[in-house]
Amino acid sequence: MAGAPESNLAAVVHTSQGDYRALVGRGLIAHLGDEARNAGLRGKAFLIADEAVFRVCVRQVQESMEAAGFETHVLVLQSGETTKNLDKIRDIYAWLARLRAERQDVVLAVGGGVMGDAAGFAAATYRRGVPFIQVPTTLASMVDASLGGKVAVNLPEGKNLVGAFHQPKLVLSDIDTLKTLPDREMAAGWAEAIKHGLIMDPELLSTFETEADRLLGLKDDLAVDVIRRSVGIKAKVVSSDEFETGDTRVLLNYGHTIGHALESVSEYGQFLHGEAVSIGMMGAARICRDLGLISDELIDRQRALLERYKLPTSAPGMDVNAVFEATKSDKKSAGGVIRWVVLEGSGKSSTRNDVPDDIVRSAIASLVGFRN
Amino acid sequence: MAGAPESNLAAVVHTSQGDYRALVGRGLIAHLGDEARNAGLRGKAFLIADEAVFRVCVRQVQESMEAAGFETHVLVLQSGETTKNLDKIRDIYAWLARLRAERQDVVLAVGGGVMGDAAGFAAATYRRGVPFIQVPTTLASMVDASLGGKVAVNLPEGKNLVGAFHQPKLVLSDIDTLKTLPDREMAAGWAEAIKHGLIMDPELLSTFETEADRLLGLKDDLAVDVIRRSVGIKAKVVSSDEFETGDTRVLLNYGHTIGHALESVSEYGQFLHGEAVSIGMMGAARICRDLGLISDELIDRQRALLERYKLPTSAPGMDVNAVFEATKSDKKSAGGVIRWVVLEGSGKSSTRNDVPDDIVRSAIASLVGFRN
Numbered sequence A, B: 001m002a003g004a005p006e007s008n009l010a011a012v013v014h015t016s017q018g019d020y021r022a023l024v025g026r027g028l029i030a031h032l033g034d035e036a037r038n039a040g041l042r043g044k045a046f047l048i049a050d051e052a053v054f055r056v057c058v059r060q061v062q063e064s065m066e067a068a069g070f071e072t073h074v075l076v077l078q079s080g081e082t083t084k085n086l087d088k089i090r091d092i093y094a095w096l097a098r099l100r101a102e103r104q105d106v107v108l109a110v111g112g113g114v115m116g117d118a119a120g121f122a123a124a125t126y127r128r129g130v131p132f133i134q135v136p137t138t139l140a141s142m143v144d145a146s147l148g149g150k151v152a153v154n155l156p157e158g159k160n161l162v163g164a165f166h167q168p169k170l171v172l173s174d175i176d177t178l179k180t181l182p183d184r185e186m187a188a189g190w191a192e193a194i195k196h197g198l199i200m201d202p203e204l205l206s207t208f209e210t211e212a213d214r215l216l217g218l219k220d221d222l223a224v225d226v227i228r229r230s231v232g233i234k235a236k237v238v239s240s241d242e243f244e245t246g247d248t249r250v251l252l253n254y255g256h257t258i259g260h261a262l263e264s265v266s267e268y269g270q271f272l273h274g275e276a277v278s279i280g281m282m283g284a285a286r287i288c289r290d291l292g293l294i295s296d297e298l299i300d301r302q303r304a305l306l307e308r309y310k311l312p313t314s315a316p317g318m319d320v321n322a323v324f325e326a327t328k329s330d331k332k333s334a335g336g337v338i339r340w341v342v343l344e345g346s347g348k349s350s351t352r353n354d355v356p357d358d359i360v361r362s363a364i365a366s367l368v369g370f371r372n
Helices: A028-038 A055-067 A086-098 A113-125 A139-145 A175-180 A183-200 A202-210 A212-216 A221-240 A249-253 A256-265 A273-290 A296-308 A320-328 A357-368 B028-038 B055-067 B086-098 B113-125 B139-145 B175-180 B183-200 B202-210 B212-216 B221-240 B249-253 B256-265 B273-290 B296-308 B320-328 B357-368
Strands: A009-013 A020-025 A044-050 A071-077 A106-111 A132-136 A150-155 A158-165 A170-174 A340-345 A348-352 B009-013 B020-025 B044-050 B071-077 B106-111 B132-136 B150-155 B158-165 B170-174 B340-345 B348-352
Touching (some): A020 A028, A020 A221, A044 A113, A055 A071, A055 A106, A071 A086, A086 B086, A086 B158, A113 A150, A113 A158, A132 A139, A150 B086, A183 A296, A212 A221, A249 A348, A256 A340, A273 A296, A273 A357, A320 A357, B028 B132, B028 B170, B044 B086, B071 B086, B158 B256, B183 B340, B202 B212, B256 B340, B273 B296, B273 B340, B320 B357
Parallel strands (some): B020 B170, B044 B106
Antiparallel strands (some): A150 A158, B009 B020, B340 B348
């Protein structure tokens, strides 16, 4: 079948479970069914949609799949980080089992990162794994969460403690679905896209700086190109380091150690993930400067850029000790040592596991308002 | 480190997640810690043991790991098919999270197939997968469940509906742990071992027939050799068809379509899995004869062999219609068609998806006492 025009292809992601296409463009949902067929999928389609997604969009997904010959079923679930738990997974299992979903059927996640994680984990484990398609409808999910096969749910004991690597068969990002996305969520998505520039693409970083006006409204085709390029970076990284056992994929966690700590201390009620990452990147940049890796000028450049994209760069009033302690339980720690992602310049990053506690404390203090 | 003598090696299993050794012998637990080191494992060891396993055996496992330098923790859980559910998995997750188990730590399952499935599924999904060792202590688990990476739990809607392919780093079967195994459980294990002979090893099948006296008591070294050979067959099959997408692994389900149906209709309270498989193999053999694939003589030979190993070969009083309907929901069905594993002779098998309903009904009727 025809599928989407090849100009929409952001990347072909290579994985041990097979290759898949990541598409970014406008009006792509119309091609979803054909793309699913081209990816070799048959059987029934089980759509799991975030209730926050507009019904007309869910209906378009359904129509596209049906036009390509898939029988479809739809489950609409409440979303949100606090509901990304095993109870939701049980609900999905029960729905799939009741409808007798089989191994060759396909689960589609329609929504943001939380929905992709939950539906993806259910798909990873129902009947030991059924095929899975990501249809991200938030910018953050398009440029980050939907790619790379990481799926997970939270335990009372911690975030994303349970999960799997379950590679999608297709990731289709239709920019038209972003029209109705709230401003705060758009900004949170830009944080991850900008992060890709900061850690490994100086040219993309520069485009974010010089073309902010054209990008922010999403009206210009440049916005689609930039999102596609950001997706391409993530795709390249996860292709080269599928299971995060190498030294590449960890770089995507720039800003995440302090970001996760901020989310944890605020009990996931105060910041969107991208907002916490934005603040975390400011903390990380400060650490880089104190390690002698970058100049004040790059810190200021990063701050101006994040603020231009309406992102927070500080967390006034947060408890320094609590945030510091929370960094210690970051899941990227191994053997008790935290692996910090550091910038070595504009668009260049690496990791360090020898960052002194006082430098970390000082960086956190600079974020919460007690500068020293 | 030294590890176990190489004469105990049943097979090296090849998987997409790496190779692992399957060992079968006497007194092997003493070598467990060294074998774990040789498999590249470090970190802490989290032992999850079935409460039915003798404490002295659990203690030996712990001592062996500690002697090789692993810090150990032990969780003893109630076992049984009816408790192989998501609640048990939650308990394991909570225990691992409380003790801050990390990605490089190792989970050991000490017990039968149920414990291997539950602990294995927890290991497959905790932090997106942690290393895992199987220490089976039942014959059924040694020759079947512990090998091949299939782990699963039951849903209210069906058995093994949730699971993963999570390959162990090592499967160590110490025949000494079978000393205290109840007779019924030993027989259930022989059912799976004999099945391996029936489907693909005429010579092994013949040994089971001619050497029953030596094998049944487990006192003779021949018993260890035969178990090792049976493990080798399973290992070869799962190496060649890791994800059951080919035509080989499905052969291991000889007797399982009717077996699963018997278990389901009796609500998992009447038969051990191996017992249901034994009866199911008699039903399957009858189907093979009615399809013109084998002679009455092979059916009789199979019956005599199973009875010699104290296995049931009929299920008097079961409801034919209920069992027949239950075969339809067997998880090996694809697109609604049941894939029957059939014998084509002694030690030779294949699959058929065109078995007429009346032949299936007639085979089931022959098992429950209404011969026609």
